[in-house]
Amino acid sequence: METVKTQDVTFNDLAWKIKYTPDRCTMCGSCVAACTFNAIEARIERRSITVSTGHQPEPNQRHIAVPVIRQKNSVANACVGCGMCEKVCPNNAIQPIRNEDSRLNVVGRAGGNPLKRGGRTNLNAERVLDKIIVGRISQMTDPSLDSERHTFDVLAPFGRVLLPQELPFSVENGEIKMQGWVPPVHWIYPLIFSDMSIGALSTRAWEALSLATAYLNEKHKMPVRMCSGEGGMPVKLMESEYLKYSIIQIASGHFGWNRIVRALPKMKVDPAGILIKIGQGAKPGDGGLLPAAKVAEHIQAIRGVPKADLLSPPNHQGLYSIEESVQKMFMSMNAAFKFRVPVAIKCAASATSVSVYNNLLRDPYKICGGFFIDGIQGGTGAANEVSLDHTGHPVVSKLRDCYQSAVKQGSPGRIPLWAGSGVGMTGNAAADAFKMICLGANGVFMGKLLIQLMGCVGNEKGRCNACNTGFCPTGICTQDPRLVKRLDIDRAAQNIVEYMLAFDAEFKKLMAPVGNSSLPVGRSDALVTNDRAVADKLSITYAC
Amino acid sequence: MCRIGAIKSADPVHASKALSLMLPQQEGHDNSGFAMVMQDLEGEFSSYKEKPLMSLACTQKGAKIVQDYMDKSGFRALHEWIPKVNNRPGLDIKAMPYYIFTAYDYPDYLNNSSQDQKEDLLLNTRLALRTMLEKEDHGYIFSFWPDVLTLKEIGDPRDIATYFGLWEDRGDLMARNVVVQCRQNTNYEIVRYAAHPFFLQGYTLCANGENTFYTKNKEYQKSLHRGYIGFESDSQNFLYTLHYVLHELKWPLKYYKHVITPLSFEEMEKRPDKRELTAIRQTLGHLEINGPNTVIAMLPDGSIMTCCDSKKLRPVVVGGTKDLMAISSEVCGLNVILPDRDQSKDIYPNEREIVMITPGMEVQRWKQ
Incomplete structure (x- = not known):
């Protein structure tokens, strides 16, 4: 000794x-x-x-x-x-x-430094979705559909939907004619590749994601959209036809927007949408963080910054209230794309989510085109561990609360609800997505499973979770050129494409037995749970 | 399973015709009830076609509740008809003590009111009475509307017909339009309100099938209109959507089909009116139906229409002559009441069609 x-x-x-x-x-x-x-x-x-x-x-x-x-x-x-x-x-x-x-x-x-890491919460990994099963099976009087034979409309809205009375309709000779402008709504696949930036991801990983997105659209006609994350996009992509598959994110750091704004006049097509990030589920109330170790030269170029820790502030600066954020951010984003591109908002699930959603629903400009709620099981490239494990809100009940609030006001689907965090955490994303949709989501977003498909070995039991270090051993969350080479782009993209094809088949395997050929949004009657508290909270049937 | 039917005739037909249409189909239903809405009446109420007619099944106390309320509200009873019943032992019927059909005159203060104001009052009156009668189970008010009579009862439809004397054409219960069904809604509790056809402000509807979007339809419809209540059956969703699209939004009938069974996005994309159809699907996504269904509906002008779910999972056939047309779940019903029709002209509507019989007895067939 x-x-x-x-x-x-x-x-x-x-x-x-x-x-x-x-x-x-x-x-x-x-x-x-x-x-x-x-x-x-x-x-x-x-x-x-x-x-x-x-x-x-x-x-x-x-x-x-x-x-x-x-x-x-x-x-x-x-x-x-x-x-x-x-x-x-x-x-x-x-x-x-x-x-x-x-x-x-x-x-x-x-040294007095807080613990930092990437990944997602390691303390709150228990999943309510696993306590819910699809328990309302069509048989006899309402036959099940055949997932192989019947056709299914597996599409979800992204954009502001007007009430029927608000539509500029006139009836002429028994025909409805729409005169005038309505907000843009895109019907897309009900699973969005969640916002992971170039910077958080290596260029190769981001490229693999883009490749998978384009392949799914072009080859398999699955209109999957990918969100850029806050960190800009390659100019080549912005000037290409494939921009239409991308949802561009803007967050409080505005990283990458100088390039995006400059690319605007050269864009051949509109992006699929704009997602304004107010908060994220993995570190609610905390801003974005890209450690200096990951701010390589190309990241500096894309984002227009020097090599330093890049912090997106917790708040959008200069915004005082929800109403103000609606007016300024939504108006400017809508105007930037001449009101042709839907603009949505992403917030961390929180005790206040319903208030925020209600405010958006009642906003007189009717220009919020989607409400993305991200729960505590959401992922991040870097955060203080105390935020990851000890702040946040489960997403399932909050999604349900928002949906029920909209229903009560006669406005379900006016601002499409997209929910994420932990979707596919067990590897079974189709089941998670289906249950979330039955509880009121129009669609879901998913990030971590995608990088796991590319080779990420991280999990919520403390394995790896080193996305913040720049030492990602799989070449996915690093900018070190030697490490990035470990990632085989084609195989990474192929894994994602194949998973999505399986997802689609599995999703239909759940739609068919409940007898639905279009998305069962709000079909809470299709779900049962053996947990009384879950049944009460979510207003679904208790079964045992 | 349900079997549903409707008759539209140039000349008034007796209620027994509706029974003749339905009873051959009894293998397909469970004989648990009988429900019928008649419109464009002759017989008892032929002189009161403009006056609101109340269809009521109640106890003695229920009758008093209704009378007091109507007196207080300023309605004056013009003509009351209480069918003579045959209460012989052995009939399978759970009869209410009284069946009262009363034509009223509007309160004086409505003399200069618009049609909309009158329609609102009739609905409000029915809803108020329903609430009062429900409190202590004193009765059921099925419809309160000019020239519309509703009869619903629990039991074997043959025995119900015997009880009410519907087998004999006594010239009392006559109408040009009849929508009929021979079953209680046995998916849920047996209650009189649960039997279709359902009626709301001139719109009558019955449906054969299962609406698997019942919950989402119901949750949304509850916020849309004060008259969208009950939800004892998933078929009420169809009626409320019909009422909402035609009466509230004032859209043409063909858009009802686009709301309940919208075209797939792929099909919509090829249409010249894709902007409108997409907007409709977006805005009323929560009124879309799913599951196997056939709908038969009667509109305020006396038109009768039918349409099906988007996968055509329930049968229906339309056939007849220039003076008498019928819609039926099974063709055996048509064969009984219309044995001499040209069967080659029978229409078996597909999943994208609306078939409508107009007030002028013209059969129209539209593709969605």
């Missing part, structure tokens, strides 16, 4: 311990090369061995130096459990093991 003080950090204080089997190791060095966190190293260890080589026992003790792989004893180089070492090891000689007795939360704030 003279050489080690009890306050020293050792690897049994860290969240992950490396299990190493020297007998299997050939010292090829692959694991050390693969570890982006510099959490392991090749070292020489002194070993004491007793050997007898003669005909009679003649034990002889020797000291030898052997090369080994060892975990580093430092918080800065803590293993995050990504398992790249295990993936590359040809002999199964090494793997990370979760340390149940981790003291990382205790020792990790050395």
